[in-house]
Structures are given as structure tokens and as C-alpha cells.
Amino acid sequence: MLDVDIQNKTYKIADGTRLDAIEKIKFKLQSQTFTCVVGPSGCGKTTMLRTILGLDTDFSGSVNFNKQTGGTGRVATVFQEPRLLPWRSVEENVRLAMPKSLQDQPLMNLFNELGIEHVKQFFPSELSLGLARRVALARAYALEPELLILDEPFVSLDDATAEHLRQLLLKLCQLRPTTSLMVTHNLVEAATLADRIIVLSKRPSFILEDVPIDIIQTERTETDIAKVVAQIKSVQEI
Amino acid sequence: MSEVTVRVVTMLTSMLALGLLWHFSAGALNDRSLPPPYAVWQAFLVEWHSGELVFHLLATLGRVAAAFILAMSIGSCIGMLLGSYKTLNTIFDSWLVLLLNIPALVIIVLSYIWFGLNEAAAISAVALNKIPNVVITMREGARSVDSELNEMAKVYRFGRWKRIRHVLIPQLQPFFAAATRSGISLIWKIVLVVELLGRSNGVGFQIQLYFQLFDVATILAYTFAFVFVMLAIEYLVLQPMERMATRWRTTSA
Structure with missing residues (x-):
């Protein structure tokens, strides 16, 4: 339902030189799945979300969002700061x-x-x-919303509050099934919430690995989560 | 005593002291050029009972209101345009600096010469004196608009009207309030000059008349009457409005 194909996104920094932010990011989201995107800080995760949201149109490639039959076609976002x-x-x-x-x-x-x-x-x-x-x-x-985009929604909270909100989000996902795409740099968070984790490289970013998680969220144990985290870490070290 | 009572008592004592200072120096000087407070009060009563005071006060107030509305609406529009579009700002910034530095008197005189000794010329001359100030304040306002909230409004598909009313105007409100505050006192001072130079009613015209008669008591009576009207507007209209608009700011977690 969401088709992302971003090729070579650069942006201008203050002194006028152009910086490569994204080399190639291409993926598809299946309806009613929860996908997390992880990667080192500054790798262009937020830039990617901004292009998906249409806030940044200066890139080559395409982003297509197809309304499902019976879907509302609406897109909602939770930004890094609450922006109320x-x-x-x-x-x-x-x-x-x-x-x-x-x-x-x-x-x-x-x-x-x-x-x-x-x-x-x-x-x-x-x-x-x-x-x-x-x-x-x-x-x-x-x-x-038919598509929910979350940009590190639990960053700069203390551990207990962040954990509590993660559980809340998990509950909401169960009660109100939505296609979700979340960016985070917290691997445990990703391994707790996601059906699938996309691991990005350092800038300019491309997809290192696409990791599906087969166990449903409510039945995941701490060992399962630790296993996924270890797998992602080993991918990132290559 | 609470803090507020202390403040009010201090303020009243200070004002009373000023009145006494005036009273005794007038007594010591004993000259027509500085009448004591009760002479001013008597002059006020004479003008009040004859109906002159109310008539001229209303004439001036009407001009203040007209010039104020004109200056604020035109100035806000121009200011927001200049604040939002860099090119426009580069083109018109020098015009703005020029207008800002032309003395009020020159604008008034030229306005009377070019457009005749009429009400429209008087009011536009006053508005033209105030517009550059409003433009500069509102330009700052438009520049400080939060792009993060704009993006939020865009993602959540706010319509144009919703965006203006709930995102833009609340951000511009403090700048608008600042322009209003500085505007209203400046405008009434310029209105008096306009009346003195080319109108046959209003507080400015009366002051000119009593200046020729060297009647300082009546001049002061008109001045104080108008100052009190402006104070009433400040405390009964402007400040409550501002409190309403900024009530979200007063508390914090």
C-alpha cells in the first residue's frame, strides 16, 4: 500500500555544499503491518520520513501511497517533538x-x-x-489513519515513561489496526513493536537488511527480543 | 496587606504627591502660565457643561479610531508580506526606511497640500505616519512563525482558514498587541497636530484656540480629559483583551 523508492536524495548545508543523505531506499509496506526503520543517528531516517510525508519534494525517485479498498486514505504523523x-x-x-x-x-x-x-x-x-x-x-x-508515521516518538523520555508509552502504543495497535512506519534508533524498541525491521546503513543510506519477525508482539519474550537485537547488531557491524 | 494592595497604595500615594507638588509650586509661582489643579478642574467643568469638551473629544476619538484601524490593517498586511517573501522585502525595505524617517509634520503638510484640507487627508496623514512602525513589528512576527507547526498543519491537511485562525494568528498576536500599544499613543499625538494644522474641531483645534487666548487651565483640562479616555481604553479594553488571548501562556507544568 505504501511504495517507497527514493534514489539519491541530497540536501544543501549552510555553506552551500551538497550532502548525500540517501543513496537508495526502496521498500513496500504491507497493509496493517508495523515496520520499524533503524539506523545510526544522522543516517537520513528523518529525511526519509519527510519525503514520504510530502514535506520534502526535492529528491529523485517516487513515493506512492495507494488507498486500500475500504480504507480511509488518511495519513497521520507523530513527530519527534509533540508539535501541539x-x-x-x-x-x-x-x-x-x-x-x-x-x-x-x-x-x-x-x-x-x-x-x-x-x-x-x-x-x-x-x-x-x-x-x-x-x-x-x-x-x-x-x-x-490508514497510514501512521512515527518519528522517534519516545525519544528523550525517561526509561520507565518510554516503556509505558511503548506498551500503550502496542495496545493501540491491537485495538485499532493501522499500517505503521516508525523510525527509531532504539533497537529494543524496534524489536518489541515491529513485525519487520528495516536496517539502514550510515549516510548516504541504503538498506543493509530487511528483518522480518515471525512471533507476534504480545507473545514475544525477552529472549526473543534480545535475539532480534543481536541479529541487527551483527548486521550493522559488517 | 497583599502585594497588590501595596502596589495600589504606592501608586496612589505617588500620584497624590505629584498633585501636591503641582499645587504648591503653582501657589509659589502665582502666575497664569501654571494654574493650580483646582483651576484646571474648574476649566474642565465649564467645558463639560457647555458640551464643547464632549464634542471635541469625540471628534478626536473618531479620527484616532479611523487612523488606527487603517494603519493596523494596511501595516499588518504589508508587514506579513515582507516577512514572508524575501524578494519583496529586499525591494521595499529602503522605501520603509525612507518613510520611517520622514517627520510626521512633513507628511501632514504634504498630505494637506496634495489632497486638500479635508477629513480624508487628515486621517490618511496620521495612518501613513503609523504604518511603517506596524510594518516593522508585523514583519518580525511573520519571520518568527514556527515552521514545525506549519508542517504539522500541512500533514494534518488543515484548510487555509483553519491554518490562519488556529496556527498563524495566535503566533502573531503578541506582535499585533505590541503594535497596538505603541500605535494608539503615537496616533493620538499625531492626530492633535493634524487638527491643529487643518481641522476646525477636535482637541488639537481647541488647544490651538486656547493657546492664542493663553488659557493654560483649559489647555490642561483638555489634555487630561483625553489622557483619561486613553487610560480607560488601555485598562478596560486592551489589557483584558490581551489577558484573554494569552491565558494559555500563564501556567506551566
Whole structure:
């Protein structure tokens, strides 16, 4: 349903020279799967997401998103920072992102699943980073997206909060099946959440390895996760 | 006593001290050029009962309002354009600097010469004096717009109107408030000059009249009356509006 084929994406840095960010990234996403993209920092992961989202159109190649039959065709994103409107309440932030056809939909269930029902009248400045991230997740899921794109949504949180949010995301994925594409540099996170892990090389990036995980998320043990992490590490060392 | 009460008491004492200073120096000087406070109060009552004060105050207030609306709307549009498009800014920046440095008096005189001694010339002369300031403030505002929120709005397919109302305007609000604040006091001062030079009503016209009669008490009565009107607008309209618009800013986790 999502066809990504990026060839040679460069970008200009401050002094005018061009830097190769992506050499070649080509993959397809199957409907209702959770894919993680991992790679060293600065390898062009965020750049890749920006091209998929249409925020960066200066690249050669193509990105095609095909609406499935019965799908909503909507794309939602959770950015690295929550990117909430500081002057609108939590609920208004979520509602503003929803299309007209969903405006009458109650949000209570979603807010309860994410544990933000009690703060829905708060302004974002009154929230902790962990809560703000949950609101960003709520905003994305409220759209009933067909494709969900997550850019390191749990970065710079303390371990306990990040782990808690990971479990929340896992629960949401089960309750509201969506095709998800997440970028992260945390291998354990990827091995916990994903059906499939795409390992990128250093910049300019290409795909080193495409690792499917056969055990479903809810039945994965710590040994399973450790095994996947070890496999990815060995790929990255070559 | 709470902090607020202390502040209010201090402010009132300070104002009373200024009044007393005025009262005693006027008494010591005993000259027509500095009438004591109660003479100004009496002049105020005379003008109030004759209806003159209200008539001229309203005339001036009307001009202030018209020039203000004109300057803010035109200035905001130009400022946002210059802030958003670099090329436009390069072309028109020198015009802006030029206009900013032409003395208010020159703009007023030329406006009367070119467009005649009429209301439209008076109001546009005032607006033209204020527009460059608004442009510069709003240009800064447009430059400081958060591109991350724009991207969010783009990904979530906000329509044009939704984007303007919920993403853009709240970001520009502090700049608009700053332009309003500095604008309203500047405009009323220039309106007085315009009235003095070419209008037959308004506070400026009355001050000119009483200057010729050397009636300092009435001049001060008009001045204070207008200052109080402006203070009322500041405390009863502008500040509550600003508190409304920035209530999201007051608290933090």
C-alpha cells in the first residue's frame, strides 16, 4: 500500500555544499503491518520520513501511497517533538486535526485508552513531556489513519515513561489496526513493536537488511527480543 | 496587606504627591502660565457643561479610531508580506526606511497640500505616519512563525482558514498587541497636530484656540480629559483583551 523508492536524495548545508543523505531506499509496506526503520543517528531516517510525508519534494525517485479498498486514505504523523498548538486545549488540538466527517465522533474511548481523559481541558504547557506525547498519539489515532508515521516518538523520555508509552502504543495497535512506519534508533524498541525491521546503513543510506519477525508482539519474550537485537547488531557491524 | 494592595497604595500615594507638588509650586509661582489643579478642574467643568469638551473629544476619538484601524490593517498586511517573501522585502525595505524617517509634520503638510484640507487627508496623514512602525513589528512576527507547526498543519491537511485562525494568528498576536500599544499613543499625538494644522474641531483645534487666548487651565483640562479616555481604553479594553488571548501562556507544568 505504501511504495517507497527514493534514489539519491541530497540536501544543501549552510555553506552551500551538497550532502548525500540517501543513496537508495526502496521498500513496500504491507497493509496493517508495523515496520520499524533503524539506523545510526544522522543516517537520513528523518529525511526519509519527510519525503514520504510530502514535506520534502526535492529528491529523485517516487513515493506512492495507494488507498486500500475500504480504507480511509488518511495519513497521520507523530513527530519527534509533540508539535501541539500551545494556545489550544488538548481536546481542541486533537479535534482540529480531525477531518469534518469525524467531527461528531466522541473521543472519550481513545482518551481513556491513552490515559489523558483527565487533562483534556489543559493547555499543552501544563503537560509533562510524556503526557504531551500521548496527546500527539491521540491526535494521530483520532484521524483513523490508514497510514501512521512515527518519528522517534519516545525519544528523550525517561526509561520507565518510554516503556509505558511503548506498551500503550502496542495496545493501540491491537485495538485499532493501522499500517505503521516508525523510525527509531532504539533497537529494543524496534524489536518489541515491529513485525519487520528495516536496517539502514550510515549516510548516504541504503538498506543493509530487511528483518522480518515471525512471533507476534504480545507473545514475544525477552529472549526473543534480545535475539532480534543481536541479529541487527551483527548486521550493522559488517 | 497583599502585594497588590501595596502596589495600589504606592501608586496612589505617588500620584497624590505629584498633585501636591503641582499645587504648591503653582501657589509659589502665582502666575497664569501654571494654574493650580483646582483651576484646571474648574476649566474642565465649564467645558463639560457647555458640551464643547464632549464634542471635541469625540471628534478626536473618531479620527484616532479611523487612523488606527487603517494603519493596523494596511501595516499588518504589508508587514506579513515582507516577512514572508524575501524578494519583496529586499525591494521595499529602503522605501520603509525612507518613510520611517520622514517627520510626521512633513507628511501632514504634504498630505494637506496634495489632497486638500479635508477629513480624508487628515486621517490618511496620521495612518501613513503609523504604518511603517506596524510594518516593522508585523514583519518580525511573520519571520518568527514556527515552521514545525506549519508542517504539522500541512500533514494534518488543515484548510487555509483553519491554518490562519488556529496556527498563524495566535503566533502573531503578541506582535499585533505590541503594535497596538505603541500605535494608539503615537496616533493620538499625531492626530492633535493634524487638527491643529487643518481641522476646525477636535482637541488639537481647541488647544490651538486656547493657546492664542493663553488659557493654560483649559489647555490642561483638555489634555487630561483625553489622557483619561486613553487610560480607560488601555485598562478596560486592551489589557483584558490581551489577558484573554494569552491565558494559555500563564501556567506551566
